[in-house]
């Protein structure tokens with residue numbers, strides 16, 4: 001999972017950003033003071049920091065400066081209501097990777113986050129491929145033969161499970177447990193329903209039914 005630190009003391013903005021990032025598949029932690037933000041940022045548990053400039057205790061520029069003394073590579077995007085050129089230049093010359101003035105549209109912020117994560121370089125595992133089917137785990141994009149397809153979060157998780165087990169037959173029980181976290185028989189055909197959704201989006205030939213056993217990605 002990609003983890004993002006949200007250093008923001010305005011609770012309304014922090015929750016709004018957190019909600020959006022979680023829906024986009026990231027894990028998040030909120031820090032509401034400068035010293036907390038610095039502690040989290042240097043913990044090594046985060047892939048990117050969203051850093052408000054006006055933070056209590058230690059402002060965003062001081063936090064950024066302290067981060068850069070210890071970690072040159074951690075992507076940092078500054079958030080601020082101050083939109084003057086001088087602040088932008090100060091932030092970028094201190095080693096911020098990007099700068100987003102408030103107020104912003106969430107989609108714009110998300111696009112910046114994804115871009116900066118991508119630039120930050122190859123993570124251990126970013127894409128899963130099998131034949132024509134490809135999943136980008138970072139950007140949450142799926143494609144078939146280069147054509148991008150829209151998947152819901154659950155469809156994405158199901159396809160990811162298939163791609164992690166190429167050529168293996170996965171039973172309904174295994175899929176229920178790994179994708180839905182359900183370890184009992186709920187007496188529903190939810191797996192079959194979602195396999196059908198995936199077939200409609202990927203093309204039916206990509207997922208094979210193995211009678212009496214389950215499904216296999218081809």
Ligand code: CA
Pocket residue numbers: 008009010052053054055
């Ligand atoms: Ca603030």
